[in-house]
Amino acid sequence: MSKTIIEMKNVSFQYEYTQVLNNISFKVNEGDFLAILGPNGSGKSTLLKILLGLLKPLAGEIKLFGQPNDTFRHREWIGYVSQKSNAFNSGFPATVEEVVKSGLAKKVGLFKRMPNDAAKQVQDALKAVGMESFRGKNIGELSGGQQQRVFIARALIAKPKVLVLDEPTVGIDHENVQSFYDMLVSLNKEQNITIILVTHDVDTVSNRISHVACLNQTIHFHGYKQEFDEISQEQLDKWQGHAVRKIH
Numbered sequence: 001m002s003k004t005i006i007e008m009k010n011v012s013f014q015y016e017y018t019q020v021l022n023n024i025s026f027k028v029n030e031g032d033f034l035a036i037l038g039p040n041g042s043g044k045s046t047l048l049k050i051l052l053g054l055l056k057p058l059a060g061e062i063k064l065f066g067q068p069n070d071t072f073r074h075r076e077w078i079g080y081v082s083q084k085s086n087a088f089n090s091g092f093p094a095t096v097e098e099v100v101k102s103g104l105a106k107k108v109g110l111f112k113r114m115p116n117d118a119a120k121q122v123q124d125a126l127k128a129v130g131m132e133s134f135r136g137k138n139i140g141e142l143s144g145g146q147q148q149r150v151f152i153a154r155a156l157i158a159k160p161k162v163l164v165l166d167e168p169t170v171g172i173d174h175e176n177v178q179s180f181y182d183m184l185v186s187l188n189k190e191q192n193i194t195i196i197l198v199t200h201d202v203d204t205v206s207n208r209i210s211h212v213a214c215l216n217q218t219i220h221f222h223g224y225k226q227e228f229d230e231i232s233q234e235q236l237d238k239w240q241g242h243a244v245r246k247i248h
């Protein structure tokens, strides 16, 4: 049986006066490719931030790789690509190589020396996302989809065991979205990286993922993708409003 690497038990959260997450419990196992679905404002980004230790829950328990979140010391095992990673304009003064290399700081510490094989590590990370020929380019000259791949390479260079992505395809055109998700599948299958993805692209991801979680303040469903396929559209609408529409 696969190892449980992320576990949330009865987690609740509120921003000042707004209750955002209510009694959330779920587990993610090593090798899962989990899509978190939910309407705008349903708490998806908040849930990820709690998972990453950026926000503290009001109640509940979180375990990462079997350790309580508070004492977990291997943050570099969890790579994060945020919603707004692909928002650099053409004047931003950094090359693709520099952006990817900056991801090593998470692993070696901000003020320590870069490893001797840093250039090779940059090359490998760019290769994994199909961007090796863009190494010397300015990050701001790339399309949104290409920038997003570079930020995944930046996360990969720290050798994460889990990759957490918050709506990574916003602003990417349909054709590039397909190949973007194919790239995530190969990271998941070939490098055994567990993937947690917040997305609205239900139809595009549905044949690529292993698990689905439907979130709207609380987890209404979490299970295998095949079980998700059995849920009626009527039930989904009840949980999600009209944000999740399955294509058959």
Ligand SMILES: Nc1ncnc2c1ncn2[C@@H]1O[C@H](COP(=O)(O)OP(=O)(O)OP(=O)(O)O)[C@@H](O)[C@H]1O
Pocket (backbone or CB within 6 Å): 015, 016, 018, 020, 038, 039, 040, 041, 042, 043, 044, 045, 046, 047
């Ligand atoms: N820093 C904050 N202070 C107060 N309220 C916040 C803050 N961040 C988010 N919220 C509120 O918390 C709720 C959940 O927000 P969150 O960003 O987690 O939702 P989401 O599901 O990721 O939404 P979207 O799909 O639109 O990105 C929303 O009602 C939002 O307005």
